[in-house]
Amino acid sequence: MRHDWTRPLLTAIAMLLLSPAAPAQTALMRPVDLIDAVPLLTEGGRAGYSRFLQVGLRPRAFALNMNGDWAWNAGEGAAEDALAACAVHGLPCQLYAVDDEVVMPGFELGAPLRALGSTLVQRSLP
Numbered sequence: 001m002r003h004d005w006t007r008p009l010l011t012a013i014a015m016l017l018l019s020p021a022a023p024a025q026t027a028l029m030r031p032v033d034l035i036d037a038v039p040l041l042t043e044g045g046r047a048g049y050s051r052f053l054q055v056g057l058r059p060r061a062f063a064l065n066m067n068g069d070w071a072w073n074a075g076e077g078a079a080e081d082a083l084a085a086c087a088v089h090g091l092p093c094q095l096y097a098v099d100d101e102v103v104m105p106g107f108e109l110g111a112p113l114r115a116l117g118s119t120l121v122q123r124s125l126p
Contacts, residue, residue: 031102038096039107040068048072052097061098065091 031037033053035046045068052062052072059073063086071085071093072078079095086093096104 030100031107032097032100037107038062038064039104040064040066042068045070059099062095062096064096065089065093067081067091069093 035049035053037045038049041049041064045064047073048070049062051066052060055072055074057074059076059078060072061079061082062070063079063082065086067089069086069089069091071088073081073085079098081094081105083095094104096102096107099109
């Protein structure tokens with residue numbers, strides 16, 4: 001008999017995140033804010049994603065491909081424009097984030113397998 005660990009794992013993560021024992025000096029981050037969880041990006045790509053996160057205009061979209069090429073856009077038609085700008089690099093692209101949500105399948109929780117370390121889930125407040 002094979003045991004499904006998905007439900008107990010998600011329950012444990014939720015309990016850790018909601019635990020009152022968490023230090024008062026930390027703030028939970030949204031999955032979209034986890035720059036290190038975005039797959040395949042170089043340092044330049046991470047800097048571009050950081051700029052994407054700072055844009056206040058909505059809608060906004062960030063796209064990438066399997067080579068780590070990326071593009072983002074904001075405003076009307078942001079998703080289509082980001083995908084088209086990314087595809088110029090020669091490979092099909094996929095949306096990673098739209099507005100404040102990670103939409104790439106498997107990364108909605110901030111790359112759960114890599115995010116189990118608290119450094120990706122929490123950050124210290126200044």
